[in-house]
Each structure stands twice: as structure tokens, then as C-alpha cells.
Amino acid sequence: MKFGVxxxxxxxxDIDALQAAARVGDAVLLWHADRDLQGADAxxxxxxxxxxxxxxxxxxxxxAPVMEEVAEFAREGGLVLGICxxxxxxxxxxxxxxxxxxxxxxKFVFRQxxxxxxxxxxxxxxxxxxGERLSIPVKHTTGRFYSxxxxxxxxxxxxxxxxxxxxxxxxxICNDAGNVFGLMPHPEHAVDPLTGSTDGLKxxxxxxAHVADRVAV
Amino acid sequence: xxxxxxxxxxxxxxxxxxxxYELIVERLEREPGDVELAMLSLMWSEHCAYKHSRKLLRQLxxxxxxxxxxxxxxxxxxxxxxxxxxxxxxxxxxxxxxxxPFQGAATGVGGILRDVFAVGARPxxxxxxxxxxxxAASERSRYLLRGAVAGIGHYGNSIGVxxxxxxxxxxxxxxxxxxxxxxxxxxxxxERLIRSAAAGRGNVLVLLGALTGRDGIGGASVLAxxxxxxxxxxxxxxxxxxxxxxEKKLLECCLDLLDRGLLVSLQDLGAAGLTSSAxxxxxxxxxGLDIDVSRVPLREPGMEPFEIMISESQERMLCxxxxxxxxxxxxxCERWEVLxxxxxxxxxxxxxxxxxxxxxxxxxxxxxxxxxxxxxxLEPAPPAPDEPPIYPAPRGARVLYGxxxxxxxxxxxxxxxxxxxRRPVFEQYxxxxxxxxxxxxxxxxxxxxxxxxxxxxxxxxxxxxxxxxCDPRRGAAEAVYECAANLACVGAEPLGLTxxxxxxxxxxxxxxxxxxxxxxxxxxxxxxxxxxxVGGNVSLYNEAPSGPIFPTPVVGIVGKxxxxxxxxxxxxxxxxxxxxxxxxxxxxxxxxxxxxLRGRAPVGELPFKDVQAVRDARVAVRDAVRxxxxxxxxxxxxxxxxxxxxxxxxxxxxxxxxTLPEGLDPFAETPGCAxxxxxxxxxxxxxxxxxxxxxxxxxELIGLLDLAVSELARARELELAEWV
Numbered sequence: 001m002k003f004g005v006x007x008x009x010x011x012x013x014d015i016d017a018l019q020a021a022a023r024v025g026d027a028v029l030l031w032h033a034d035r036d037l038q039g040a041d042a043x044x045x046x047x048x049x050x051x052x053x054x055x056x057x058x059x060x061x062x063x064a065p066v067m068e069e070v071a072e073f074a075r076e077g078g079l080v081l082g083i084c085x086x087x088x089x090x091x092x093x094x095x096x097x098x099x100x101x102x103x104x105x106x107k108f109v110f111r112q113x114x115x116x117x118x119x120x121x122x123x124x125x126x127x128x129x130x131g132e133r134l135s136i137p138v139k140h141t142t143g144r145f146y147s148x149x150x151x152x153x154x155x156x157x158x159x160x161x162x163x164x165x166x167x168x169x170x171x172x173i174c175n176d177a178g179n180v181f182g183l184m185p186h187p188e189h190a191v192d193p194l195t196g197s198t199d200g201l202k203x204x205x206x207x208x209a210h211v212a213d214r215v216a217v
Numbered sequence: 218x219x220x221x222x223x224x225x226x227x228x229x230x231x232x233x234x235x236x237x238y239e240l241i242v243e244r245l246e247r248e249p250g251d252v253e254l255a256m257l258s259l260m261w262s263e264h265c266a267y268k269h270s271r272k273l274l275r276q277l278x279x280x281x282x283x284x285x286x287x288x289x290x291x292x293x294x295x296x297x298x299x300x301x302x303x304x305x306x307x308x309x310x311x312x313x314x315x316x317x318p319f320q321g322a323a324t325g326v327g328g329i330l331r332d333v334f335a336v337g338a339r340p341x342x343x344x345x346x347x348x349x350x351x352x353a354a355s356e357r358s359r360y361l362l363r364g365a366v367a368g369i370g371h372y373g374n375s376i377g378v379x380x381x382x383x384x385x386x387x388x389x390x391x392x393x394x395x396x397x398x399x400x401x402x403x404x405x406x407x408e409r410l411i412r413s414a415a416a417g418r419g420n421v422l423v424l425l426g427a428l429t430g431r432d433g434i435g436g437a438s439v440l441a442x443x444x445x446x447x448x449x450x451x452x453x454x455x456x457x458x459x460x461x462x463x464e465k466k467l468l469e470c471c472l473d474l475l476d477r478g479l480l481v482s483l484q485d486l487g488a489a490g491l492t493s494s495a496x497x498x499x500x501x502x503x504x505g506l507d508i509d510v511s512r513v514p515l516r517e518p519g520m521e522p523f524e525i526m527i528s529e530s531q532e533r534m535l536c537x538x539x540x541x542x543x544x545x546x547x548x549x550c551e552r553w554e555v556l557x558x559x560x561x562x563x564x565x566x567x568x569x570x571x572x573x574x575x576x577x578x579x580x581x582x583x584x585x586x587x588x589x590x591x592x593x594x595l596e597p598a599p600p601a602p603d604e605p606p607i608y609p610a611p612r613g614a615r616v617l618y619g620x621x622x623x624x625x626x627x628x629x630x631x632x633x634x635x636x637x638x639r640r641p642v643f644e645q646y647x648x649x650x651x652x653x654x655x656x657x658x659x660x661x662x663x664x665x666x667x668x669x670x671x672x673x674x675x676x677x678x679x680x681x682x683x684x685x686x687c688d689p690r691r692g693a694a695e696a697v698y699e700c701a702a703n704l705a706c707v708g709a710e711p712l713g714l715t716x717x718x719x720x721x722x723x724x725x726x727x728x729x730x731x732x733x734x735x736x737x738x739x740x741x742x743x744x745x746x747x748x749x750x751v752g753g754n755v756s757l758y759n760e761a762p763s764g765p766i767f768p769t770p771v772v773g774i775v776g777k778x779x780x781x782x783x784x785x786x787x788x789x790x791x792x793x794x795x796x797x798x799x800x801x802x803x804x805x806x807x808x809x810x811x812x813x814l815r816g817r818a819p820v821g822e823l824p825f826k827d828v829q830a831v832r833d834a835r836v837a838v839r840d841a842v843r844x845x846x847x848x849x850x851x852x853x854x855x856x857x858x859x860x861x862x863x864x865x866x867x868x869x870x871x872x873x874x875x876t877l878p879e880g881l882d883p884f885a886e887t888p889g890c891a892x893x894x895x896x897x898x899x900x901x902x903x904x905x906x907x908x909x910x911x912x913x914x915x916x917e918l919i920g921l922l923d924l925a926v927s928e929l930a931r932a933r934e935l936e937l938a939e940w941v
Contacts, residue, residue: 009465009466010462010466012376012465016651020652049377052461052462108370108371108647109645110645110646111644139647189650194782
């Protein structure tokens with residue numbers, strides 16, 4: 001299977017996501033100015049500060065040419081994973097509901113946090129068990145999820161672990177169709193035993209398994 | 218020129234002495250023009266010419282088997298094996314940060330990043346060494362601390378370079394003059410390393426990156442004065458503003474250009490802007506340069522040629538490219554959305570010529586700009602014994618009065634601003650982006666980054682101004698020993714060293730003495746450990762009306778360990794492990810943290826160190842970590858062995874029961890020569906005497922104190938959280 005990782009000017013965790021995805025499949029970078037997903041089976045919108053994020057996190061990136069293709073891919077049921085800034089971009093693009101607001105501390109926070117898997121039934125979490133704990137770092141200034149409407153929660157911060165004041169401890173959500181997933185924690189930074197936890201790898205493995213099943217059908 | 222300014226007042230306002238001005242006239246055989254004088258005054262400034270320190274710095278060892286680029290390039294570089302080089306440098310941004318801490322610190326990070334990618338290396342890590350006044354007593358210090366931490370985080374986090382370590386100390390002497398030293402490491406294949414020497418007559422000079430504005434011109438405040446004929450526009454407050462997004466694009470663009478082999482040379486624009494960059498490139502290449510300032514893209518209209526030549530606008534680079542490669546260079550820059558403009562050409566004369574729409578406005582021999590500034594001898598004199606101490610006893614810092622139990626003293630130390638947990642600061646920095654970070658802050662004495670071949674590099678930055686204030690020679694040497702000890706604790710051997718020398722006014726005899734002694738101490742320690750100095754920075758005149766800062770040499774060492782999987786950790790890890798004390802440990806109270814808390818001035822000779830013993834202990838710990846024989850290793854530094862043991866307990870929340878050697882003061886210090894290690898008894902007993910055992914939930918120093926580890930942890934968490 002092939003992952004496509006979007007690269008905007010200002011993306012920071014693009015290579016990290018590329019390397020993490022390459023642990024379970026093929027992975028290529030997708031240039032922001034090209035309307036071309038290069039035949040990817042799943043698209044990752046990575047972390048960073050796309051276009052500097054001086055206006056509002058993700059507000060400019062949603063207008064990138066590549067995002068037109070990502071939106072079309074999502075409408076057709078393709079798997080799209082947004083990590084941190086990618087989550088912000090997907091919300092701005094209305095591929096996911098809700099919005100990310102500044103942390104209640106108003107500060108950047110880096111922390112290794114414990115997450116709980118609320119829904120192991122999505123293409124992104126099928127390698128996990130319900131209630132399973134994942135140790136994955138967060139690092140952001142604008143990570144407080146808010147939605148006035150009910151949303152499909154996939155991951156929550158474990159009790160006492162919420163780093164940003166997110167509504168109902170929400171760490172990751174998906175769309176109603178279940179094929180677009182956004183989360184603030186960085187699973188690509190939890191894939192190597194040498195650097196710490198490998199819990200993030202389960203999300204990439206879930207995607208691979210889902211795509212493999214789909215291809216088999 | 219305003220008619221009221223005579224030539225003699227002109228140069229003084231620009232910071233040149235009468236003697237220096239006479240020298241310029243003699244060398245040029247004429248009076249310099251306005252643009253020329255502006256350029257010369259900056260190139261002959263302390264900042265660019267190192268006129269009070271260059272002679273001293275010659276005694277530092279700069280050659281070693283691993284050195285690929287030494288002092289004089291934008292950053293030094295060492296060979297780390299596997300065809301890879303690591304480039305690194307530390308630089309100060311003290312004065313801008315004292316004016317505006319957020320932008321001052323942010324642009325300090327931006328500047329050191331540019332120094333590293335200017336040699337062709339991708340920045341992979343940032344560390345910071347920060348000094349402020351006492352935060353509990355000073356709103357100004359809290360403001361500077363908060364602003365600087367936020368600024369460092371803003372720039373490093375946004376550009377995707379991890380901040381993996383650093384240090385912060387608080388002392389009254391930094392109240393007016395905070396120190397912001399930023400260190401950056403970058404990685405490159407050997408063949409991508411590039412020097413800044415311009416070459417090739419007819420080659421094209423291209424300016425890359427941001428528009429040029431009036432930033433930093435007000436910083437050289439004399440230039441904004443009315444005598445140069447400027448109106449109010451030139452008096453606009455002009456702190457440099459950092460734009461990490463612009464630098465991110467510039468960084469990716471420059472590395473792309475280098476990977477395509479399109480550049481002859483590359484140089485960042487820092488202090489003194491185009492003037493300094495062009496002069497250095499021409500000087501190193503033994504060539505001349507023509508620059509037409511009318512081609513430089515400007516952010517604001519009406520800028521004078523001299524302003525364009527000395528603007529310190531951020532996020533700009535200067536490169537030399539062969540004419541046939543200009544087209545491809547422009548295409549690459551367009552892809553990265555980086556502005557690129559041809560502004561001049563390489564000539565074969567020894568002249569830097571500045572043109573404005575083709576008319577010559579400055580024409581100076583390159584050697585006069587770069588090499589002819591007079592170097593001054595210092596006139597060092599130690600403070601006389603009957604004089605009052607340079608640094609008085611710390612006001613308001615006294616929390617210990619002599620009746621406290623050892624347990625109370627330990628809790629006071631752990632809660633002191635200088636020793637408390639740095640977590641509230643480190644949590645504002647991204648330490649993991651780029652996926653190389655094997656040891657984050659608080660996990661080990663040095664940060665550790667993975668290399669592609671399964672080995673790793675380690676880095677630490679250290680300095681303790683209070684100890685250097687006591688004893689400049691031994692204090693400076695101690696910084697090197699401590700930094701090397703930190704590397705040993707993760708199993709790393711030093712490959713190279715960078716330093717930043719932060720001192721007061723060198724024209725004062727006692728500051729000159731501090732500087733002279735400290736440089737001698739650095740040289741001695743580097744020679745003793747066989748570490749080459751590959752680059753650095755000098756920041757002088759760090760003075761307030763109340764006096765100079767503590768003399769503060771800051772040392773950063775990069776080292777290597779063969780097996781990334783065996784990088785050491787600092788925390789006790791397993792119940793039942795034996796604890797050993799490694800090294801010849803003969804500490805004293807001079808300059809110690811506990812003495813500060815007792816309200817005593819930083820005076821007294823520091824303990825003598827037996828260099829052979831320092832080396833032996835370091836090698837023993839390094840090799841034991843590399844062999845995987847230890848479960849933890851931690852050097853004994855500020856706060857003495859009691860604080861070191863507390864830190865080992867708090868890291869993983871495991872206690873220890875320890876009997877200290879007879880007569881050892883638990884709070885006495887001599888950083889850089891001793892360690893506490895834990896592991897199986899047979900492994901650790903080979904390194905030094907067993908002093909205790911890991912286990913339980915309390916730290917017990919037999920006959921002295923007995924405290925819950927949770928209480929130690931709580932004491933460390935109190936101080937900084939509320940201030941950052």
C-alpha cells in the first residue's frame with residue numbers, strides 16, 4: 001500500500017510522518033502546489049505550521065491546490081489522516097467537524113500523554129482494543145477541540161491527561177463516514193522503541209490492514 | 218551629512234576612536250565617505266572585529282582529528298562517521314533580548330540556525346543557555362524569562378527544529394543584562410559542507426530571502442542620529458523581528474540549492490548585514506565584490522545606500538553562483554517561494570565596491586574592512602585583596618540561616634530557582650520533531666540524537682557564572698569538565714567544542730583579568746581532555762551601572778556514542794541496584810548553591826582538580842555506559858551529592874538508601890569530576906566504592922536525612938511553573 005504525505009511550506013513533521021508510514025508501507029511526499037495524489041491509498045496531512053499559520057492554524061493550507069484533491073479523495077471514501085496541524089487543516093476544510101482553539105494555558109505544550117481508544121472500529125484504530133491506552137506525545141499551541149454538535153470521538157485523553165482544555169477530553173475524531181480522522185497527538189513520534197513508545201504504530205498498522213482488506217475485496 | 222557635523226564628531230558617534238579614524242584615513246590615503254564610514258565603523262566594532270579578544274583566543278586549541286571546519290566559518294563541523302558531519306555553534310543575543318525578550322530570543326535562534334545551514338548542514342537541534350536576575354525578587358526578570366522562553370519556543374517549534382536541552386541560571390548580576398545564548402547543531406554529508414569564501418571572477422552574487430528593511434539600524438543607534446542627515450524615519454524603533462516561516466522556506470531552499478550543486482559559496486546575513494557578509498566572503502576568497510544596492514529588494518521606500526548595506530533584516534542569505542547556474546537557481550527559489558535577486562558580481566580586485574544605480578558610493582580595500590582593525594591588548598589586574606568584592610552577597614536570595622536540618626537544606630536547594638525542575642520550560646519546546654531524539658531533557662545528563670547507522674551523537678551545554686566569579690580559571694575549566702562529564706553519562710566521547718564568552722567591559726582591569734583567566738582555563742581543560750574548539754562567539758560589555766555580569770563562559774560539546782541503543786539515563790531504574798560513587802570527589806563550599814542560599818558572596822578559590830583523575834573517571838563511566846553495564850549515570854554538580862541523588866530518585870520515582878563517605882559535605886560542589894551510577898553490584902563496584910542501594914520510595918542518607926521521593930519531587934516543581 002502507498003501513503004501520500006502532504007508537504008506544505010511550513011510543514012515540520014512531514015518527514016517524520018513519511019518515515020513512520022514507511023514502516024508499514026510505501027510512502028511518498030505530495031507537493032502542496034500539485035493537484036496530484038500520486039495514486040496514494042491513504043493521505044496524511046502532517047503536523048507543522050503550514051504557510052506559517054500566522055492567520056489561524058490551517059486557515060491558508062485548506063486553499064492549497066493539493067487540498068482540492070484531498071477533499072475529492074475523501075468524498076470518494078479514501079482514508080485521510082490529519083495529525084496536529086493536519087487536524088486543524090481538515091477542520092478548516094470542513095472535512096471534519098468542529099475547530100481547534102488555543103490551549104487554555106495559551107502556551108505551546110509538549111508532553112507525553114496517555115490516550116484511551118474510544119472507538120476501535122474505525123479504519124485508523126482497528127489494531128487497538130476498546131479502552132486501550134496509548135502513550136503518544138502532544139506538541140501544539142492550538143489543540144483545544146471544540147464542537148457545538150456531537151462528534152464521532154475516536155480517542156480521548158485519559159483522566160487527568162488533557163493537555164489543552166479540549167472539550168470532553170477529545171484527542172481525536174472522525175467524520176460520519178469514518179474515513180477522515182484527525183488527532184492532536186503525534187502517532188508518528190511513537191513508532192520507534194529507541195525514541196520511546198511504539199503505540200503510535202498501531203494507527204499506521206490499522207490503516208495498512210484496512211487498505212489490504214479493501215484491495216482483497 | 219548635516220553641515221553641523223564635522224568629520225571628527227562623525228566617527229566618534231559611530232563608535233570609532235580618534236586613533237582608529239586616523240588609521241582608516243592613513244590606510245585609505247583619504248577621508249572615508251559616509252557609506253564607507255558606516256561600513257567601517259561596524260566592521261571595526263568589537264562585535265565584528267573581536268578587537269579585545271582576538272589575541273586571547275589564539276591560545277585556544279582548534280585542531281583535532283575530527284575537525285572538518287574550524288573557527289572562522291559560519292559554524293564549526295566535526296566528522297561523526299558514516300560520511301556525515303555535524304556542524305554546530307553557540308552565539309549570544311544578549312542585548313536585543315534585554316530590550317525585547319521575545320523577539321530578541323527568537324531572532325537569536327533564527328541567527329544561529331542560519332549559521333548552521335550556511336555551511337550546508339540541516340539544523341537538527343537547538344539548545345539554549347539562559348541567565349536572568351532573581352525571578353522571585355524581580356518582575357523584570359520574570360518578564361525577560363517568560364518572553365525569552367516563549368520566543369525560543371516560537372522560532373524553534375515553528376521551523377521544525379527540536380529544542381533538546383539547555384540550562385537556566387538566575388543571579389542578581391544578570392538583572393539588567395540577561396544572557397541568551399543559543400546553540401544549534403546541523404547534519405550534512407561531508408560533500409555538502411560549503412565554505413563562505415567567494416570565488417570566480419564574473420560569478421554572480423545573489424541575495425536570497427526576506428526583503429531588506431530598517432531593522433537593526435536603530436540598534437546601531439549612532440547611525441540613526443540626526444548628524445547623518447536622517448529624519449524621524451530613521452529613528453523608528455527597530456528591534457529585529459523574526460519570521461520562522463520565511464526562514465523555514467529559506468532553509469529548505471538553500472539545502473536544495475546545495476544538493477543540486479548550484480552554489481560556489483554561501484553566507485548568512487547577521488550583524489552588520491550585507492557589509493559584514495560581503496566583506497567576509499570577499500576576504501576569505503581573496504577576491505573583490507561589486508554590489509549595487511539599487512537592486513536590493515526593499516521593504517520600505519527611501520532607504521539610503523548605507524542603510525541597505527548595514528540593515529540587519531532577518532532571514533536573508535548571500536550566495537555566489539556561476540552565471541550559467543543562475544537560471545536553475547531562480548527556478549528552485551521560485552518553487553520554495555524564496556525571493557532571489559542578483560545584486561552584484563565577484564571581481565578579482567581586493568575591493569568591496571558599493572554602487573547605487575551604477576554610481577560608486579563606497580570603494581574600500583577588503584583587507585582594510587576585515588583585517589586592519591587594530592587589536593588591543595587587555596590590561597588585566599586581579600581585584601586587590603583589600604577592595605570590596607566585585608559581586609556583593611546576594612540580596613534577597615538568603616533562605617538558610619544555619620539552624621536547618623540537612624533535610625530542610627536539601628528541600629531548599631531542590632526548590633531554589635537554579636536547581637528546580639526545568640519541566641515548565643522544556644514543555645514549551647518541541648524536543649522530538651525530526652524523529653532523532655533518543656534522550657529528551659530530564660531523561661539523561663546530555664541530549665542524544667540517533668544517526669542513520671545505529672550510532673548516536675550527544676550534546677550538552679554548560680556554564681556556571683557564579684563559580685567563574687569565584688575563580689575564573691578553574692571555574693571556566695570546570696565548565697568544560699562538567700560538559701564532558703554529562704556526555705560520559707550517556708556514553709559519549711567529545712568530538713568538538715563551541716563556546717560563548719559572556720563578560721563585562723574588557724577595558725576594566727578586573728574584567729580583563731576574568732576574561733584572560735577564563736580563556737586560559739578553557740584552553741587548559743580542552744587540552745587536558747583533548748577536545749578541539751571549532752567555533753564560538755564573544756559577547757563583551759555586558760554591564761549595568763551596578764557592575765558587570767558574572768563572567769560567564771558557556772561551553773557546548775558534541776560527542777558520539779557507538780550504539781544508540783545503549784545511551785545512558787540519569788534516573789535510578791531498578792530496585793536492589795547498587796549505587797557507586799565514581800571519581801576523585803573533593804568538593805568545597807566555595808561558589809556553591811548552598812552558600813548562595815546562606816547569603817554568602819561568590820568568593821573563594823575553587824577546589825583543585827587532578828586532571829588525570831578527571832579523565833580516568835570520565836572514561837570509566839563512558840565505557841561502562843557503552844558496555845550497557847549501568848542502569849543509570851549522573852554527574853555530581855550544583856547542590857552536591859545530595860542533590861544529584863535526589864535527581865536520580867525523582868526521575869523514575871524510586872528511592873535509595875545511601876551512606877555518604879566519612880566527612881563528605883552532602884551539599885559541597887566540584888562539578889565535572891564525580892558521578893553517581895547504579896547497576897548490578899559487580900558492574901558498579903569496578904567503578905568506585907559502593908555507597909548504597911536503590912529501592913523503596915524514600916531517599917535516606919544515613920545519619921543525615923530521610924525524605925519521601927514524592928516530597929523531593931514536589932520541592933523541585935514549586936519554583937519555575939508560576940513564572941513561565
